[in-house]
Amino acid sequence: MLTAYAENGHISKARQVFDEMPHRNIASWNAMITAYIRNGLRVNEAFELFCRMPERNSISHAAMITGFAQAGMMGEAWGLFSEMSEADREPVVANTIIVGCFKIGELEEAKRVFDGMRRRDVVSWSSMVDGYCKSGRIDEAKELFERMPERNVVSWTTLINGLLKFGAWAEGFVLLSRMRKETSIEVNSITLTAILDTCASLNRGEGIQVHGLVVSMGFESDAFLGNSIINMYCRAGCVNSARRMFDMMIKKNVVSWNTLLAGYIQNSSLEKAYALFSRVPHKDVVSWTTMIAGLSNNGRLEEAISLFREMEQKDDIAWTAIISGFVSNGDYERAFTWFIDMACEAIKPNSVTLSSVVCAAAGLANLNQGEQIHALVVKTEKEPDLSILNSLVSMYAKCGNIWDAYRIFTSIIEPNIVSMNSMITAFSQHGHVEEALELFRHMQEKGHEPNQVTFLGVLTACAHAGLVEEGKYHFASMKSSYFIEPGPDHYACMVDILGRAGQLKDAVDLIHSMPCEPHLGVWGALLSASRTHKDLYLAKVAAQHILDLEPNNATAYVVLSNMYADAKLTCNEEEVITVERAKRAAKIPGCSWIVV
DNA sequence: CTAGGGTTAG
Known part of the structure; x- marks a missing residue:
């Protein structure tokens, strides 16, 4: 009766039965202790019974140690462990202690227990491998794995998953194929889930092969695995394959629908997403x-x-x-x-x-x-x-x-790269150029990889302080050292830097060399440089491009008219109309060498 | 009485 209640999780009923029992033997005490530990890890209640027991056996100890170890209370677990004989505690209870040690980060203690064991089983070894993997000590995990006298599907899965989670995915996949080639042990759904998850986040082509494996192993009816496959295809950009999987699945659940829905959205098929959404059953x-x-x-x-x-x-x-x-x-x-x-x-x-x-x-x-x-x-x-x-x-x-x-x-x-970028950009917007560049140097020393946002901040700082050479240097290093293709904003910054320094010809050449379409900012920078250096001709060209992009851009008109005024020319409506006409005529003088 | 995992949204 007691065990029946306990196994169904009815703890208070079990306790009631236990309390009403006229004669209790060790087994009933042990059953009640185990019930407390298995259902919600109620260690204190279990230990209270443990202390009140008239006599205990190795099962009582084992049960209690499991409770303490799983709750991370290793001091208490150790106390009871030391009371047990070698024969009683190995290998099962010692394995529990090993896992507990890893849980609280006591790697050396775990190793000491493991090394001191006379009888180790496959669980002892696998637990060690897993503990090392989860602590990031992949080399030790691998070494132990190779020394294992026997391995089962859990051992293989543990290390494969450990490698994949660690980021050593190439090695993880090699291990998977080794498992399939060298042994007759079959992968199970746990092995496959871990792998699919990794494929999804890495956009790895292996996902397709794993899909084949899932089908050939007969796991295609597993909803969890099916959903992982949908997710994997979506993340790889293959929404159609995801859809095929979805259509094939017999046991769809709401997650299957949601995953495909998210897939359509991530692959910017908003209409298909909408259509699917309206059909989601629950x-x-x-x-x-x-x-x-x-x-x-x-x-x-x-x-x-x-x-x-x-x-x-x-x-x-x-x-x-x-x-x-x-x-x-x-x-x-x-x-x-x-x-x-x-x-x-x-x-x-x-x-x-x-x-x-x-x-x-x-x-x-x-x-x-x-x-x-x-x-x-x-x-x-x-x-x-x-x-x-x-x-x-x-x-x-x-x-x-x-x-x-x-x-x-x-x-x-x-701080991550975004923090660095925010601060560099902040300094640079406020004209604290030295600080911005200093922080940039500092982050490089610390091994943070700059990205396009970082360089935008750095170039803005250079523009602010008129640092032409430094600007040029960083602009060039973007591509040569970091393989970052400058975008229109970076070009705008460079045009600004060159333009302020009066190197208008270089600025124009740079625009000419752009692999992307020059945007408003690029022409705006050129226009303001032309104004500073009183190059009416170039100003007209820049203004024209701005008006092409944004016909009602007031700034372009204002700057131009001011320049006409400065040049003692009249900027009347007629002049503006002339510009307009010239635009419509499509060929502005000099335009041909700017067109990209 | 111990070891491996789990999908979707901001």
Whole structure:
């Protein structure tokens, strides 16, 4: 009766039976202790019984040690372990101790127990391999694995998974094929899940082969595996293959639908996503938020909002999808309105919500709002996400408080590339060129790989200080040292740098050499350089390109007319019309060498 | 009575 209740998880019933028992033997005490440990790891209640037992055997000890070890209470586990004889504790109880040691990071202790064992089984070895993998000590894991006297599917899976999670995926795949070639041990669904997961995040071609393996092993009816395959294809950009898998699956669940839905959205097939969404049989929050976020992130905010209104239980993620949509559309005011509505509905903002509204405050350059959100962050987040801290850095910088930005930056224990970029950009926007370049040097020394955003900050700094040679150097090193193709913004910066220094010819040549289409910023930089150096001819060319891109661009007209005025020419309507005409005539003199 | 894992949304 007691064990029947215990096995079904009815602990209080089991305890009732136990308490009412007229005669208890060791087995009934042990059963009750085991029940407490297996159901919710209630170590204290188990230990209380353990202490009250009139006599104990090795099973009592083993059960209690398992409880302590799984709860990470290794001191207590050790105490009982030392009371057991060699014969009773090996290998099972010792294995438990090994796992417990790894759990609390006591690698040396685990090794000592393992080395001291007289009888090791395959579990002892596999536990050691797993412990080393999870502690990042891959070499030791591999060495132990090679020394194993026998291996089973768990041993192989442990190391394969360990290698893949460690990032040594090539080695992981080699081990998988070795397993299949050298042994008759068959992979199971656990092995395959780990591999598919890795393939999905790495966009590895092996995913397709693993799919074949899943089918040939007869696992295609496993919904978990099927969903992983859908995910793998979606992440690799093969939505059609994902769709085929989806259609083939007999046991679809809501995750299968959601995964394919997300796949369509990530591969920008919004219409197909919409069609699929309408057919999802039992839509859950994820189905709704996936669709809402998909629309919102693709600038279709109004549709996203109307879907949001249809949603019954709106969670924080749904709200955040809309709010971040406003932020990326530059509609910061509405982002705030919605943020307040969210608070009124008593939905707690999460870290993405918070970093979005910090960005909104930055976009509005509204220090007051920014500080309020900052206070909220301090109040609600014990350890604010890096994304929040990074956006706070940008926010303070954009609101003019460069030293508050710096204070936040220095408080970040492990800054990432985004943190570095935010701070470099902040310095550079504020004209603190030395600091910006110093930070750039510092991050390179620390081994952080700069990206295109970093270089934009660096080039902006150079432009600010008129550092022509340094600017040229960094611009060149982008491609030669870091294999980053400069984008239009980088070119605009370089045109600015060259233009300010009066090297107009070089600036024009640079535009001519651009592999991408020059955008407004590039021509704007050229125009302002032409104005500074009073090159009316070049100014006209630049202005014309600006007006091609943006026919109502007032700046272009204003700059041109000022230059005419300075040159003691009249910039009347007629002159503007002339420019217009020239544009329509399609051939501006000199235009041919600028056209890309 | 011990060892390997788990898919989707911001």
